[in-house]
Amino acid sequence: MKTAVAYFRVSTDRQGKSGLGLEAQHQAVHLFAQREGYQVTAEFVEIESGKKNQRPELMAALLQCKKQKATLIIAKLDRLGRNVAFIANLMESRVEFRAVDNPHANPLMVHMLAAFAQHEREQISTRTKEALQAAKRRGVQLGKHGREIESKKNAAAADQFADAMRPIVDELTAEGFITVRGICNELNRRAVDTFRSGGKKWHRTSVHRLLKRFRNAEQ
Incomplete structure (x- = not known):
């Protein structure tokens, strides 16, 4: 079975404590992993506001992927793909990733999303x-x-x-x-x-x- 690391993101501390949005992401990722033959060995949750570009949990997730030669699985690419910090970190890491809402997304598509969002x-x-x-x-x-x-x-x-x-x-x-x-x-x-x-x-x-x-x- 293939190895995967799950990365979730909620935008506020209140959402993180209440599980609002996080529960849906968790369910979507684990159903996707099961369907695609991945075993999720680690999970990382980022709680941040829209103003912040620092993503320590993302960096930790990417590091874990490198150690285990695992695939990073995220629930939604649309919002993450519009964040410059996420794009830069993901591309520089060269870690393979899968997005539940867009399973066929590739680095070129992510770059296009980022460019369009910046514009x-x-x-x-x-x-x-x-x-x-x-x-x-x-x-x-x-x-x-x-x-x-x-x-x-x-x-x-x-x-x-x-x-x-x-x-x-x-x-x-x-x-x-x-x-x-x-x-x-x-x-x-x-x-x-x-x-x-x-x-x-x-x-x-x-x-x-x-x-x-x-x-x-x-x-």
């Missing part, structure tokens, strides 16, 4: 800056406090800011970020300015209010 990130970053600058030119004032944002005096400005944010959120949704938490984390990862600005971060409550403005505008 998309650059385009989104440019459009984000342009949209926010356009909003400022229309009179949207950043740096407001929460009470002021929701006040009648600044309601129009908040609506304009929501209009500027709509195409950005639409692109995130198209990329698979469909939950309030997912959108919030990705906006922070891409350093998109909030209505408050001044280095403030997005929170789930502020994303929820933004989505609510979208819905109200459609009514």
Whole structure:
């Protein structure tokens, strides 16, 4: 029987503790290994935020693969394949890998995924800056406090800011970020300015209010 090492990744500490997402990956990898004739001899779990490129568990998994001449098995290639650190480490290691969601993926395909994702990130970053600058030119004032944002005096400005944010959120949704938490984390990862600005971060409550403005505008 062939030897394999399993690598799982969850994006937050809460997901790691609760098993959210991890259980599904574990089941998918072990069913795949059984079907393909692999014996999983070690498992590595990475808990990281979207902002971090350091992956110590990935490095440990690759080292284990080299020691055992094993194949690295991952549950999903789509998200991992968009991470520059993952691509670099995987390619440099020369370790054979299999992805459950894309079992026929090869190094060329992974490079193409990375190149396309990098291009998309650059385009989104440019459009984000342009949209926010356009909003400022229309009179949207950043740096407001929460009470002021929701006040009648600044309601129009908040609506304009929501209009500027709509195409950005639409692109995130198209990329698979469909939950309030997912959108919030990705906006922070891409350093998109909030209505408050001044280095403030997005929170789930502020994303929820933004989505609510979208819905109200459609009514």
